[in-house]
Every structure is written in structure tokens, then in C-alpha cells.
Amino acid sequence: MAKQSGVKSIAVNKKARHLYELLESFEAGVALQGVEVKSLRQGHVSFKDGYVEFKSGEAWLRGVHIAPYENAGYVQIDPERERKLLLHTEEIERLTDKVEQKGLSVVPVRMYFKNGRVKLEISLARGKKLHDRREDIKQRDIAKDTARQLARY
Template sequence: MTKKGGIKIIGQNKKARREYELLDFIEAGIVLTGSEVKSLRAGRVGFKDGHVRFERGEAYLVGVHIAPYENAGYAQHDPERPRKLLLHKREIKNLMGKIEQKGLTIIPVKMYFKNGKVKVELALAKGRKLYDQREELKKRAIARDTARELAKYK
């Protein structure tokens, strides 16, 4: 966990930028239990198959794994349960419209503490094809090699 100007980062979805083209970002609050917050303070979160699902006009974060807190005793939480996101109705309607029209998805990119509250940074994303991922890796390798060659001559 790192601290950046009042924001303490809990975890980041490192695969998101590789597997998706991220178009737009939005910050959302999240409804958690006490043992989940304790576990997050220890940095025990996994974004593996995380995405946002809409049900009855509300947004839920699904597929994000928050590990059980060891000292919670009998009051353990389900690590994979859907968690309600705190967004305004107009934000939810806007996101629902974008998803239905353009075939996009919403994925969690980052989770952090901001002023003592847990926040999730969500991204409106478009899935990349395998060949797009390979092209991106080739571009990065070429840029890295040219930078290395230029550094030799300085």
C-alpha cells in the first residue's frame, strides 16, 4: 500500500490496462462490513474477474475478492459477495446507457482509502483482442530498445 496526498492505495487491477482499452474513469463509494474494511487495511483484495452489474436501478461490484479477516471470529464475510456501489442515480443511468449502446463493460481499476472512506475507481472499458495485446507489447519493446540505444550515446 502506498500513500499519495491523502489517498492510501489498497490495491490495483494490473491486468486491466493489458486486457482492456480504458475509456473513462469514475470514482464510487462501496458498502462494506467491518471485517471487510479490516481486511482491506491489510491490503488483501483481488480484482481477478471484477466487473459492475446493474440490478433494479442499482450498481453492484461483482467478482472482487476481499480475503476474510483472521481476527473476525464468528462474524466473517463472504469473500466473493456482490457489493453495492454508491453512485448517484444519474451516474447509474448514464453508465447503463453507455454499456447497452456501445457494448462496453465497467471494471474496477483501483481501490483506495480517501479521507477514511473506501473508494473504488471504475473504468468504462472495451475488451482488447489478443492481437491488439501483442501489438501493444511489440510497441513497448521497441520503445524500450530505442531508449536503451539512445542512452548509450549520451
């Protein structure tokens, strides 16, 4: 079986950039069952309230919904189950320290296939306040208006 080359996007967490200020990104592997991978190939994933939790020196992905694969037969897997993230020990320790000390969160940003393997981009994030979100929307609108004005001339 030949390995696939390149990166193929599965899903992007659009809410992450809206609700959080993303500070630092990491790439993590995800421990999945076979039917979950088949469901991901069809793009059936929802990040909704997903986050990363650290327990006893391991990173766990919680709150991410991977829809059941309809042709799975008798194999039934909980779509909301915890999934282990595959990170280096140093990365886990570094993220754990920052989350505990500074009150930051680790959120999933996007999921993709890289050389045939499922990868998850996670980011160290600080929650935005309501006025910060409004400021971002205001800046985006200003940028659109200026681009529109420049397009006329």
C-alpha cells in the same frame, strides 16, 4: 477520531489495462462491512474476474475477492459477495446506457483509501482483441529499446 488525509492505494487491477481499452473513469464508494475494511487495510483484495453489474438502478461490484479478516471472531462474511457501489443516479444511468447500447463493460481498476474511506476507481472499457494486445506489447518493447539506446549516448 481524526480523519486521515490523502490517498493510500490498496490494490491495482493490472489485468484491466492489459485486457481492456479504458475509455472513461469514475470514482465510486463501496458499501462494506467493518471486517472487510480491516482486511483491506492489510491489502487482502484480488480483482481477478471483477466487474460491475447494473440491476434495478443500482451498481453492484461482483467477482472481487476480499479475504476474510483472521481476527474477525464469529463474524463470517462471504469473500465473493456482491458489494453495492455508491454512485450518483446520473452516473449509474449514463453507464447503464453505454453498457447496453455499445457493448462496453465496466471494470474495477484500482481500490484506495481517500480521507479514510474506501473508494474504487471503475472504468468504462472495451475489450481488446488478441492482435491489439500483441501490438501493445510490441510498442512497449520498441519504447524500451529506444530508451536503452538513448541512455547509451
